[in-house]
Amino acid sequence: MAINILVRFNPAKPKAGDEVRVQIVVQHPMEPGTRRDASGKQIPADYINEVNVLMDNQLIAQVKPGPGTSANPLFAFKMKATKAGQLKVTCKDLNGQTGEKTADLTLA
Amino acid sequence: MRYMLLVLVGSLLMVSAQEVDFDRWYPYGQASQYAQSQGRILMVYFWSHACPYCDQMNTFVLSDEAVSKALRQRFVVASVDSQSPEGRALSTQMRAFGTPSFVFFVPQGGTWKEAGRLFGSRTRAQFLSELRQICAKVGGEGCG
Amino acid sequence: MDRRTFLKASAGAVAGSMLANQLTSALAQGGLEGEDIANLEKGLQQVLGKSFKDLTPSQQVKLVAPTIAESGANVPVEIEASLPADQVKAIHCFSDKNANPLLFTVVLNGVLPYYATRVRVAETAPVRAVVETKDGKFLMASQSVRVTVGGCG
Numbered sequence: 001m002a003i004n005i006l007v008r009f010n011p012a013k014p015k016a017g018d019e020v021r022v023q024i025v026v027q028h029p030m031e032p033g034t035r036r037d038a039s040g041k042q043i044p045a046d047y048i049n050e051v052n053v054l055m056d057n058q059l060i061a062q063v064k065p066g067p068g069t070s071a072n073p074l075f076a077f078k079m080k081a082t083k084a085g086q087l088k089v090t091c092k093d094l095n096g097q098t099g100e101k102t103a104d105l106t107l108a
Numbered sequence: 109m110r111y112m113l114l115v116l117v118g119s120l121l122m123v124s125a126q127e128v129d130f131d132r133w134y135p136y137g138q139a140s141q142y143a144q145s146q147g148r149i150l151m152v153y154f155w156s157h158a159c160p161y162c163d164q165m166n167t168f169v170l171s172d173e174a175v176s177k178a179l180r181q182r183f184v185v186a187s188v189d190s191q192s193p194e195g196r197a198l199s200t201q202m203r204a205f206g207t208p209s210f211v212f213f214v215p216q217g218g219t220w221k222e223a224g225r226l227f228g229s230r231t232r233a234q235f236l237s238e239l240r241q242i243c244a245k246v247g248g249e250g251c252g
Numbered sequence: 253m254d255r256r257t258f259l260k261a262s263a264g265a266v267a268g269s270m271l272a273n274q275l276t277s278a279l280a281q282g283g284l285e286g287e288d289i290a291n292l293e294k295g296l297q298q299v300l301g302k303s304f305k306d307l308t309p310s311q312q313v314k315l316v317a318p319t320i321a322e323s324g325a326n327v328p329v330e331i332e333a334s335l336p337a338d339q340v341k342a343i344h345c346f347s348d349k350n351a352n353p354l355l356f357t358v359v360l361n362g363v364l365p366y367y368a369t370r371v372r373v374a375e376t377a378p379v380r381a382v383v384e385t386k387d388g389k390f391l392m393a394s395q396s397v398r399v400t401v402g403g404c405g
Contacts, residue, residue, distance in 0.1 A: 019364065032372065034171040034351065035163075038155075038187055040133025042171060053363070060362035068347065068355035068372050070326045075358075076368035159404035160323035167325065168374040172351075206403045228403035231375045 003028055003048070003099030005089050013108040014081040022053070024075040024089055026099065032067030046094050051075055054088040055105075081107060130180045136198060139186035144215045149183045149223060149246055154190040154199055154209040161229035162208045172232045174252075178239045181250045214246050284396040286377035288348040295346050295353030300382070302390060307382060310391035315381040317395050324373040324399040329355075331381040333365035333391070340365040342384040347397075349377035375399050 004027040014020040026048060033045025051063040053075075063075055084107050092098045128142055136152065143150035155162040169175055179185060189195045190207050198204075202211045209227050213220040224242040226235075236252075243251035289304050296302050316330040331343050343365070345355040355371045365383065373379065376398045383391045 022363075032167065035167045036133075036170050037166075038133075038189065040131070040170075040185055040187055055362065058362070060360075062359045062361075063367075063369075064357040064359075065369070066354060066356060067352055068345075068350055070370040070372055074328075074368065074370050076330075076366075078364040078366040079362070080364065156404065160325060161401070161403050163325050164323055164399070167372070206405045208403060229401045231401065 001097065003091055003093065003097055005091065005099045005101035007087060007089055007101055007103040009103070009105060011108075013106055015108045016081060016083070018081050019078055020081045020105070022077045022079060022087065024051070024053070024077075026051070026073050026075070026091060028072065028093065030065070030067070030069055030071045030073055034067070048073065048091050048093045051089065051091040053077065054090075055079075056085045057088070081105065083107070128184075130184055131176065133185040133187035136186040136188055136194065139184050140213075140220075142184045143213070146184070147215065149243065150186060150213040150215070150220070151179070151183045152186045152188055152198070152202060152204070152211045152213070154188050154195065154204050154207050154211075156190045156207045159207045164229050165208050165235075169230070169232050169235050172236075175232060175236050175239070178236060178243070178252050181252070182243050182248070183239070212242050284378040284394055285398060286349055286375065286396055288377060291350075292346055292348045292353050292380070299344060299346075299354050299357065300384070300390065307380075307390045307392040310383075310393065313381055313383050313391050313393035315379065315393040315395050317379050317397050319396070320398045320400060321373065322400055322402075324375065324397075326370050327373050327379075327397055328368070328370050329379060329381070330368040331366070331383070331393075333383045335365055335383070335385065337362075337364050339385050339387070340383060341386045343367050344382040344384065345371065346380040346382065347371070347373050347377050348380070350374045355379070373397050373399055 006025045008023045010021040010023060028048055029046065030048065031043050031046040035043050037043050045067060047067055048065050052059060053061040061077055065073060085105055086102055087105055088102045090100045134142065140150055142148065188198055190199050204211050206227055208229060211225045212223040214223050223246050226238060240252050293304055296304060312334045314332045317327060321327045329345060333340055340360055342357060342359045344357045346353045347355055356369060358367050378394045378396045381393045
């Protein structure tokens with residue numbers, strides 16, 4: 001099952017040259033590998049260990065989260081909205097599950 | 109009747125003979141049986157899904173290496189969902205209101221003697237020292 | 253005030269008095285509450301190949317994190333460097349008392365020197381934001397996050 005990714009721009013339609021905050025939320029338990037379940041068994045580690053953020057297919061940021069990142073993680077960046085384009089977010093977890101999401105940045 | 113008794117005795121013997129994994133937790137009934145048969149300290153852990161302090165204990169404290177080792181050596185953990193019907197009855201019986209709560213018992217001549225109780229989350233170092241204190245109070249080897 | 257917050261508040265008061273001693277000793281040493289350089293050092297060596305003394309505390313790094321967190325499971329952190337974007341290579345974040353002190357690394361290549369996320373903090377300890385510049389400097393901002401101990405009613 002693919003990992004679900006949500007992307008939001010704030011402001012939604014920035015003016016050219018403005019700062020825009022890119023907010024990425026991924027639905028994932030980010031199991032750190034140290035949590036004990038109701039029967040005291042250690043839940044195996046299963047977290048996202050790579051997030052790539054691309055603008056028009058060029059890598060602009062790469063996150064290496066780990067067990068120290070919370071469940072349903074937020075990854076937020078800021079960039080200058082110089083031109084409209086397509087933002088793409090890809091991620092993968094320890095079990096080899098992957099997720100991908102594209103979002104169009106449009107200028108006001 | 110005699111046959112049933114034999115089966116019962118047999119199953120009790122099996123419990124004590126077989127290797128029990130004390131790195132994990134058990135439902136209350138099973139845990140108290142293990143505590144009796146293996147002469148361990150019973151730690152009844154009351155938790156609830158909605159309580160962030162329980163999550164903190166589960167993620168960072170109860171999984172800590174030193175804490176796990178102390179529990180594995182001398183304790184048996186009964187994992188009790190305080191919101192379940194059994195959990196509500198047990199928390200009333202043991203007067204453990206709120207989560208996380210830890211109530212400690214030692215088997216004594218077929219009954220239980222309370223050996224201590226803790227309420228609320230704590231740091232790894234503090235929880236470990238409290239486990240050691242309870243273990244030392246009860247006596248015996250391997251308290252760390 | 254509902255029952256749960258009441259219990260938490262009273263548990264907090266008890267914890268507060270217990271913490272007071274630890275806090276006084278931490279302040280006496282001039283360190284941040286919950287500081288654990290020895291444990292942090294492991295992570296720094298492993299991730300950056302650097303030692304704590306190689307990091308330069310800097311006003312150019314701004315770290316926003318709560319001073320008190322109800323749960324260590326979900327602590328928001330926001331890191332911003334007042335440096336030109338093209339001078340910043342990466343942002344790293346550590347917490348002194350986590351078994352694995354590294355919280356995350358993010359490599360920036362065209363975005364502004366800013367990153368926000370939510371992290372897990374094992375217990376009361378400083379969070380360290382380390383900004384790695386392209387010319388090989390490691391600029392640091394630290395802030396202690398107190399993870400409250402308590403219970404639910």
